[in-house]
Amino acid sequence: MPTLYGYFRSSAAYRARIAFNLKGVPVDLAFVSLLKGEQKSADYTQKNPQGLVPALETEQGMLGQSIAIMEWLELExxxxxxxxxxxxxxxQIRAFALAIACDIHPLNNLRVLKYITGELGASEAQKNAWYAHWIQSGFEALELSVKKHGGKFCFGNNPTLADVCLIPQIYNAERFNVDLSAFPALMAVYQHCNSLPAFADAKPENQPDAQG
Amino acid sequence: MPTLYGYFRSSAAYRARIAFNLKGVPVDLAFVSLLKGEQKSADYTQKNPQGLVPALETEQGMLGQSIAIMEWLELExxxxxxxxxxxxxxxQIRAFALAIACDIHPLNNLRVLKYITGELGASEAQKNAWYAHWIQSGFEALELSVKKHGGKFCFGNNPTLADVCLIPQIYNAERFNVDLSAFPALMAVYQHCNSLPAFADAKPENQPDAQG
Known part of the structure; x- marks a missing residue:
């Protein structure tokens, strides 16, 4: 069985958990605490030189990048x-997922927030404004897309890679108290997805390492 | 024939140009000046609500996100x-490409550099340090990957999505005078790719809108 290295709060690891659940493919979960900096430990970087989560370990080796992991899962x-x-x-589904994975999430993950408050001296208010800015400007186009293509999910009535990326991003936005009232179509998809075990079981608070 | 909306200096548009060249698939080029803010014009956002380049227009509609465009091209x-x-x-090839497209490039594109010098008040020196930080920390794992898997290209002796993403990122890094001496394997691939017309013809300075 492959092993998925992740961290409960990592939005990219959360995506991968949802994808394995939706596929019904069993995977062992291993935990790398980003808070403790374990992703930079010699043990972990020897496995995954990029020093990020998630990463998937199979008999063939180690694979990083959540989107690459999910594309592999789709092929297998x-x-x-x-x-x-x-x-x-x-x-179109890939473009939706990548609009999150390339243009929203990378700007708001922990290492970047640390850099802007550390090296760039951003205040807590500036950090929160930065966070909200990339969410809100990115979500505008996604809201239009769901209005056009959506049903219960982002594209019609079955979950796709788009939902797998959207749900963790909204989860994080709520954690940072971002005003999401301008995005009713995205929020309707969010509510629906969270009613399903594949999504609910993947939530950060339902992971073993959330208790640490 | 499809139309590729881009900007000569956009690293993501540069990727798409290389991919069309490598495939030998003809495409019309249309130009959206990021410097003039044309990506936010009503004309363009009506076509591509995300307001970014590149985007591909076909008889079926509009497609954003360089990686999605190239995955579509690969299928077609x-x-x-x-x-x-x-x-x-x-x-593995996708993970390499996404390590650039998700973890390096989004932090260093024009809209983000504008935000950190504007809203966050970063100095020119801080901006350059930010730029170099994400390149150098991201390239470390890619250098190891090319040492392990590379030949003339990032993976063996044929160009892949990995090279298509790497070359524009190195091009940009050189433009910002980032020290790349720690990455000889990446630089060897860069030199080789640039000797090939598919890569050379896609360079920013060889685009019609570079003369504007």
């Missing part, structure tokens, strides 16, 4: 598909 | 493959 276990439809539809 | 035009090999090998 095609059903139920997280990238359904024709090439164009798949591309 | 499988040869020559930018994601060769078995599922695990493909996953």
């Amino acid at each position: 276990h095609p059903k139920p598909s997280l990238l359904p439809g024709d090439n164009w539809q798949q591309a | 035009h499988p040869k020559p493959s930018l994601l060769p090999g078995d599922n695990w090998q493909q996953a």
Whole structure:
């Protein structure tokens, strides 16, 4: 069985947990505390030189990057598909997921927030404004997309890679008290997804390392 | 023929240009000046609500996100493959590309540099240190990867999605005078790629809008 290295609060690890749950593919969970800096330990960086979570360990080796892990999972276990439809539809789903994974999340993760409050001397208020700025400006286009393509989920009535990326991002935004009232379509998808075990079981507070 | 909306200096648009060149797939180029803020114009955001480049317009509509565009291109035009090999090998190539697209580039693009010098009041020196920090910390793991998997290119002796993402990122790093002496394996791939027309023709200075 593969092992998924993660951290309960890591939004990217949370994505991967949801994806394994939706596929019904069993995976061992291993925990790397970002708060304690364990991702930079010699033990972990020997396995994953990038020093980030998540990473997936299989008999073939180690694989980093949540989107790469989920693309691999999709190839290995095609059903139920997280990238359904024709090439164009798949591309739209990927673009939605990547708008989060490339243009929102990287600006708001722990190492970046530490840099702006540390090296750049940003105040708590400036940090919160920074956080909210990238969420709100990024979510505008996603809200339009869900209004156009959405059903119970971001694209129609089955979960896709788009939902897998959206739910952890909204979870984090709520943790930072970002005003999400301008995004009713995204919030409706969020409520629906969280009613499903595959999403609910992957929540940060339901992970063993949340108790540490 | 599809139309690729880009900007000569956009590293993500540069990736897409290389990919179309490597595939030998003709595409019309359209130009959106990020310097003039044209990506936020009503004309452009009506087409691409995210207000970023690149975006690809086809008969089926508009597609954002460089990685999604290149995954679509790979599905539509499988040869020559930018994601060769078995599922695990493909996953490693994607992880390399995403380490750039998710963990380096988003922190160093124009809109973010503007935010840290504007709202956060970073000095020119702080901006350059920020830029170099994300490049150098991100490149460390990529250098190890190329030492392990590389040949003339990041993975063996054929260009993949990894090279398509790496070359524009090094190009940008050089523009910001980042010290890259710790990354000889990456630089060897860079030199080799730039000797090939598919990469050289896609360079920022060879685009029509570079003359504006």
